[in-house]
Amino acid sequence: xxxxxxDTETTGLDPLRGDRLVEFGCIELYNRMPTGQTFHRxxxxxxAMSQDAFNVHGLSDEFLADKPLFADVVEEFLAFIxxxxxxxxxxxxDVGFINAELERLSRAIIxxxxxxxxxxxxxxxxxGVSNRLDDLCSRYAIDNSxxxxxxxxxxxxLLAEVYIDxxxxxxxxxxxASSGFSGARGQTDAQRRQRPAPLAxxxxxxxxxxxxxxxxxxxxxxxxxxxx
Numbered sequence: 001x002x003x004x005x006x007d008t009e010t011t012g013l014d015p016l017r018g019d020r021l022v023e024f025g026c027i028e029l030y031n032r033m034p035t036g037q038t039f040h041r042x043x044x045x046x047x048a049m050s051q052d053a054f055n056v057h058g059l060s061d062e063f064l065a066d067k068p069l070f071a072d073v074v075e076e077f078l079a080f081i082x083x084x085x086x087x088x089x090x091x092x093x094d095v096g097f098i099n100a101e102l103e104r105l106s107r108a109i110i111x112x113x114x115x116x117x118x119x120x121x122x123x124x125x126x127x128g129v130s131n132r133l134d135d136l137c138s139r140y141a142i143d144n145s146x147x148x149x150x151x152x153x154x155x156x157x158l159l160a161e162v163y164i165d166x167x168x169x170x171x172x173x174x175x176x177a178s179s180g181f182s183g184a185r186g187q188t189d190a191q192r193r194q195r196p197a198p199l200a201x202x203x204x205x206x207x208x209x210x211x212x213x214x215x216x217x218x219x220x221x222x223x224x225x226x227x228x
Contacts, residue, residue: 003029003116004080005087005163007155008094009057012050015100020045021070022059024098025153026080027160029087032169034160039080040153042067057150070101078107086110087163089133089155091117118159121166137203140165170221 003025012019022045043060044067054060078204087092099109129165133155137144142161147154164170172210 001031002084003087004081004082004084005156005160005175006081006094006126007152007159008086008097009053009059009150010097011045011047011150012055013053015097018047019050019053019097020047020103020192022049022064023052023152024077025151025156026077027153027156028080029160032164032167034157038153038156039077041073041077043073044068044072055174071105074102074105074107083114085114085116087116087118087159088121088157089162091115116163118163118166121163125166133162135211136162136166147219 007025008021009023010019013160019213021043023042024040028035028037042064044064046069049059049061049064082123087093091201095110095115116186118136119131122136129135134144136142137147137158138164142158142165144158
């Protein structure tokens with residue numbers, strides 16, 4: 001199954017008052033695994049950046065001035081996402097902006113029934129606590145130290161990892177539920193992921209070298225390079 005994890009940055013909070021998209025980043029998942037295929041663009045919003053938005057993502061009017069318009073990249077964007085489900089944190093915000101841009105171009109908007117809102121998933125799984133992306137990264141021991149500012153592609157990469165944990169698709173999260181399992185109670189997720197004894201290495205040096213050579217062909221932004 002193909003899914004697209006998506007994040008955006010904007011000039012403000014309300015597309016109905018003229019705020020626009022300035023960045024979007026997409027990560028392709030296939031059977032809940034990142035494929036290395038991404039789509040990332042900065043956009044000229046044709047309006048000034050609000051100070052509050054600049055404080056969040058650091059994208060200035062000067063930086064965005066020579067970037068393409070949404071109309072220039074819409075075909076590439078729609079071709080990349082295809083008809084796949086869209087995995088988004090607080091989906092109504094991002095899709096509200098994307099649909100506003102599509103409506104300006106008299107294009108069909110993205111239907112709500114194809115959205116997977118990880119904020120809603122997190123609230124169901126972790127009620128009564130904060131479920132911001134940073135909080136979820138901490139909860140699932142995902143390294144977000146690079147996230148000094150919001151950025152659409154980086155946030156989509158982090159969200160892809162969070163999503164896999166939220167839905168229980170990460171094999172390393174499978175924990176024996178037996179009442180006799182020593183140490184299961186009171187441990188953090190990160191502690192429970194550690195095996196008492198490491199598995200024997202099953203990949204030869206030649207196989208590892210072949211894999212690294214393949215990763216090098218995927219392009220500079222392939223997220224597999226982070227796991228070499």
